[in-house]
Amino acid sequence: MTDARQIEQELADAHELLDQASMARLAYNGLDGLPRVIPIGIIWTGEEIVMSTAATAPKVKALSARPDVALTIDAGDSPGSAKTLSVRGVVHLTIVDGVVPEYLAAARKSFDAGYAAEFERNCRAMYDQMARIALEPQWARFYDFGAGRMPEFLAELAKKSS
Numbered sequence: 001m002t003d004a005r006q007i008e009q010e011l012a013d014a015h016e017l018l019d020q021a022s023m024a025r026l027a028y029n030g031l032d033g034l035p036r037v038i039p040i041g042i043i044w045t046g047e048e049i050v051m052s053t054a055a056t057a058p059k060v061k062a063l064s065a066r067p068d069v070a071l072t073i074d075a076g077d078s079p080g081s082a083k084t085l086s087v088r089g090v091v092h093l094t095i096v097d098g099v100v101p102e103y104l105a106a107a108r109k110s111f112d113a114g115y116a117a118e119f120e121r122n123c124r125a126m127y128d129q130m131a132r133i134a135l136e137p138q139w140a141r142f143y144d145f146g147a148g149r150m151p152e153f154l155a156e157l158a159k160k161s162s
Contacts, residue, residue, distance in 0.1 A: 023039055023041060023042065028069045043106040052133065085140065088137075107123075
């Protein structure tokens with residue numbers, strides 16, 4: 001477990017990645033106990049990472065039964081630009097009528113205004129209910145490989161090789 005100040009600092013250091021990211025990979029255990037990793041849309045509220053899905057999605061039951069998850073957000077396509085945020089925590093699920101507001105806000109990050117409006121109309125027609133999945137971070141690490149901020153074991157290996 002990481003203390004709250006360290007989590008807060010890691011998330012603050014990752015603010016640019018959190019503000020820009022619209023997708024992440026969520027790892028959780030299914031009802032059968034086996035692990036899964038799925039791509040999922042996200043938005044950072046400043047306190048929690050919010051994801052959404054259909055209220056009837058299988059992951060809703062699985063996350064209700066086993067709320068401990070891991071999530072990763074990555075950016076960059078070269079060693080010099082690679083950044084990643086790894087988070088572990090507990091999700092809190094809320095079933096909402098209609099569309100989760102953060103779902104639409106996350107979509108607006110990726111779409112131009114015209115497409116975002118069409119997307120919202122389609123979502124409102126499709127979803128009677130959605131599940132709001134809020135990740136409460138209990139551990140976080142931000143790595144910026146180009147800036148030399150990497151896992152300690154890699155820094156040690158790099159130091160030995162130079």
